[in-house]
Amino acid sequence: MIAIRPLHPAFAGEVSGIDCRRPLEPAEVAAIEAGMDRYAVLVFRDQPLTDAQQIAFTRHFGELENYGTAGHIRRREEQRLGPGIADFSNLDQDGNIMSPEDRVWFFKLGDRLWHSDSSFRPVPAKYSLLSGRVIPSWGADTEFADMRAAYDALDARTKAESADLVCEHSLIYSREAIGFTDLSPGEIAAFKPVCQPLVRTHPVTGRKSLFLAAHAGAIVGWTIPEARMFLRDLTEHATQREFVYSHKWRVGDLVMWDNRQTMHRARRFDRNEIRDMRRTTLAGDAPLMSQAA
Numbered sequence: 001m002i003a004i005r006p007l008h009p010a011f012a013g014e015v016s017g018i019d020c021r022r023p024l025e026p027a028e029v030a031a032i033e034a035g036m037d038r039y040a041v042l043v044f045r046d047q048p049l050t051d052a053q054q055i056a057f058t059r060h061f062g063e064l065e066n067y068g069t070a071g072h073i074r075r076r077e078e079q080r081l082g083p084g085i086a087d088f089s090n091l092d093q094d095g096n097i098m099s100p101e102d103r104v105w106f107f108k109l110g111d112r113l114w115h116s117d118s119s120f121r122p123v124p125a126k127y128s129l130l131s132g133r134v135i136p137s138w139g140a141d142t143e144f145a146d147m148r149a150a151y152d153a154l155d156a157r158t159k160a161e162s163a164d165l166v167c168e169h170s171l172i173y174s175r176e177a178i179g180f181t182d183l184s185p186g187e188i189a190a191f192k193p194v195c196q197p198l199v200r201t202h203p204v205t206g207r208k209s210l211f212l213a214a215h216a217g218a219i220v221g222w223t224i225p226e227a228r229m230f231l232r233d234l235t236e237h238a239t240q241r242e243f244v245y246s247h248k249w250r251v252g253d254l255v256m257w258d259n260r261q262t263m264h265r266a267r268r269f270d271r272n273e274i275r276d277m278r279r280t281t282l283a284g285d286a287p288l289m290s291q292a293a
């Protein structure tokens with residue numbers, strides 16, 4: 001029998017009464033989906049998954065996001081894991097800790113900025129599921145911010161001002177923010193900005209949320225400095241401690257979040273220790289807006 005215990009006053013819950021390694025009954029899928037709609041982040045403890053089990057569990061909730069290697073700076077043959085599962089470790093393809101000079105490592109460091117997964121794609125991600133396989137002895141928390149609560153707490157003027165704004169999202173902007181600008185012409189072309197509404201509405205609950213991410217680097221019709229300052233102010237507002245749940249990882253944790261209602265960021269750890277985290281990602285339903293602009 002699935003039960004969910006709240007982990008934070010506004011959102012995030014811990015699920016008990018489930019083994020994610022076996023096929024789910026329709027009622028269990030429905031209970032988890034209802035939990036996601038309400039809590040936006042769900043934690044499943046003690047789930048020692050293989051990659052195949054993680055993929056099978058994920059597919060109960062929709063289609064896997066599949067962009068091949070688009071949006072990555074590693075080619076398929078340079079990747080450590082098979083298709084369907086993304087590598088969020090600090091390991092190279094041979095299983096050794098990456099060099100601090102490795103540009104893949106630089107790229108990964110950008111995940112420590114607040115973001116929503118795949119907001120830089122025309123169809124941004126629905127859920128992401130992160131499995132903790134090897135956890136460093138210090139740090140490495142993942143923090144989540146409830147973007148519904150953040151939207152609700154905006155003052156009326158800022159809400160009205162945000163209502164119809166369109167942001168441009170790209171990996172170029174989030175990597176530039178940490179000083180990583182060493183991208184090839186091919187990468188720059190592949191990371192062409194996409195347009196996303198600043199305010200989005202959840203398809204089931206109808207709740208509005210701020211659709212922010214470090215990938216957002218421009219607002220259509222605004223100057224860049226004005227847009228960056230507004231986005232920075234909104235992000236600061238949205239990530240106040242009262243809107244944040246910080247997850248302390250244990251080996252075997254599976255954490256599932258709704259990218260449509262939350263932002264998240266990775267936290268520091270000792271890069272000489274192994275962090276092996278693996279992510280499956282569910283595709284969103286449709287583009288949020290026409291990309292014609």
Ligand SMILES: [Fe+2]
Nearest residue numbers: 111115116117
């Ligand atoms: Fe992420």
